[in-house]
Amino acid sequence: MPRDLTPSTIENTFVLKALTERIRLDSRSFNQLRDLDISFSSTEYGVVDVKLGRTRVIARISAEITQPYADRPYDGLFIIATEISPMAAPTFEAGRKSEDELVISRIVEKSIRRSGALDTESLCIISGEKCWAVRADVHFLDHDGGLMDAACIAVSAGLLHFRRPDITIEGVGSRREVIVHPITERVPVPLAVLHVPVCVTFSFFDVRRASSAISGRTRNDEAKDVDDDDVEEEDDSSVAVLVDATLQEELLRHGYMSVTANTNREICQIQKGGDMPVDVGVLLSCSEAAIMVAEKVTKLINKRLKEDGARRNVGNLLVEARAENDR
């Protein structure tokens, strides 16, 4: 297992210098997402392939019937598995959780599961006895930064695309029986998805520190300058805020913040990392930007879902045959 990649000093100064001139190496603007591509499996429900630039993630949603937890008899189970294999990058070791992986799984968990994107009460079949256990397996295929953003989009899209088999309950009292109707017999049922969380990661670069490093001056000189000026100028240009960083930018950044938002303009989760403090103003503008991105991404997910639906629903049979009521 090779060691993690560390960018050279030349690379570091080059990227930072470019950022002080408001240029990113891939010629994107600071608040521009990489090309996002979402595709669904043609054969199965709930299999999504998300490509965010060179980052690629496949999410797979599955459901089976189990017993609910004794203390939550009315709730179904929902698990998100985010294990990173060496396929994403050889620096990840198989079967061992790295620190990055922990952060990613926590953010995805907070964004989707704890924000209540999936209504777990709707997964209950017979209280205290039987419920659906929905499982989201996230496979990271290629790592070029923004793994959590891609994972979050993939799981959200997967939950919307997934269909579980229809069931009926027969009998009364203790002799109740659950009959599962295969997908070929009855039109399968979508999950109760309450909102579509989209995670956006902002990377912060301390441009002032960077420019002093480039010009060869120490931090003390910089501090002296500030004293001379008497009033410290905290304009926007001292912090460069980048949306959807590539791996190189991720390795060089001074701090980051992941914001999960949805189209209802709700912030589901904020996680701030790195050793760089940022202003309240930056936090607010990031939240606003996250909502904009969420709207754009949700629009794309819905467009792709519609295309996939049209392809499957030949002759309008799925609509005619379904037993479910419109919400």
Place this chain on the structure above:
Amino acid sequence: MTVLGPAQRSPATATTAFLYRVDGSASWTVGTAHIIVSVSGPMEVNKRDELPDIATLEIVVRPDVGVASTREQFLQDRIRRVVGPVIALELHPRTLIQIVVQIVQSGDTKTLNTIALSASINATYMALLDAGVPVRSTVSATSIVCYGTSSIQGGLTTGVLIDPTRPELEKIEKDITSVHTIAYELKGGQIERLLLSESVGTFTEDEVFECYDTAAKVCEETNGTMREAVTKSVQQKGGWRD
């Protein structure tokens, strides 16, 4: 001589070199199975895994749903037995060649474990080629499912499915008599020797020999598919002049 019924086969498609962070990658789709394999190496190896005279071969099989279980361990062991002898490990001593097999859709039913294995072997070989890992010869594998349905008249209709899709398998699941996963080593597009013969069920000697013959034909065809995919990827990389 035909002991088994008529054969029916689903076509396979392959693509390579679509992942950026690893040295080689390939995807193999046959029937409803879809496997993605990545290969990294030769690269730095952990001290405790280092071998003084040959490269260490690490194979990781990741399931489509849930965590790795005995099924994945089984696949890993069989893939190692097939590709292990083919890779020229002695050319890169004290290094690591890492193969990650990601099952995206296994294509098998709950009780079977054959399509995923044969597709994984084919995908692994393609990924090894893309990574530029030195190999001695070509490998290709196939799955053969034999079934027999007794009709109301008492007659027995038998048939063979080669690399079937999951709906096809589900339709005949109760009538499956035997399942064979067969891998051949090929040189110059011709079969050279048998590398893997994994059979489950009841079958006669004649039947299994016929399966070997069928598999040999299929593996030669599969080899053609692989050749096309490699040619295409080399052309795309721009290192090819007609």
